[in-house]
Amino acid sequence: MLNIGCHLSVSGGYKNMGETALSIGANTFQFFSRNPRGGAAKAIDPQDAENLITLMKENSFAPLLAHAPYTLNPASNDERIRAFALDAMSGDLQRMEMLPGNMYNFHPGSHVGLGEDKGISLIIDVLNTVLFEDMTTTVLLETMAGKGSEIGRSFEQLKRIIDGTKLNGKLGVCIDTCHIYDAGYDIVNNLDGVLHEFDDVVGLTRLKAVHLNDSKNIFESHKDRHEKIGEGSLGLETFKKIINHPALRGLPFYLETPNETDGYKEEIALLKSLYEVN
């Protein structure tokens, strides 16, 4: 079965997202762990969380993906921004235990002039502080387009973060199809080669999720502008290959395309029609 969902708004609560997912043919979804522009997190209603867990069990959902705020930058040269990253991630990971066994995705960060080595070591410091032994959440590093001083533009950078983190059994990777193409991994012409490289550098066992986005920009543009599935430089044929690839087909796929709920429903139906049952 194709495990597919999209980014949903958390504003109506947790069970509401589960119901929306079902109504558009999804069996998972992504949501922001808190306001993406920063600020305090809303308390989770335990009953609402419980209701979502029940709905997920009854409908054989794949794991959910919480996305950390974009403003979070554990590699920042500004101490206050780093402190916010630490605080927000730590709080989010505690709260995630109300929805045990799911996943939490974050952008590794931008070193804003400190250099790659320093940035990576700051990210490792944050992870070594916020991860805890008995957590049930898997924390995913997202592959980035390499805009500005973004870290996570190469598999090697992700590998260094994983290697430096003490509790790295809690870590995985989320490949964003728009981001890696923008970063210079040619998944249009050489998907096999890129996945082989990922396996060599990071290991495919670390790959836990895929963000499915087409790209508004050309190969290696380092821009990060998502496009609707099939309408960008990746093209529909690439997505057909991705969702059916033996190394990927069992993973959960999350759409972050420029769509409202109806558009997501159409994309989910389209992707299901391209999924080969075997």
Ligand code: FE
């Ligand atoms: Fe992201």
Ligand code: FE
């Ligand atoms: Fe993404």
Ligand code: ZN
């Ligand atoms: Zn993006």
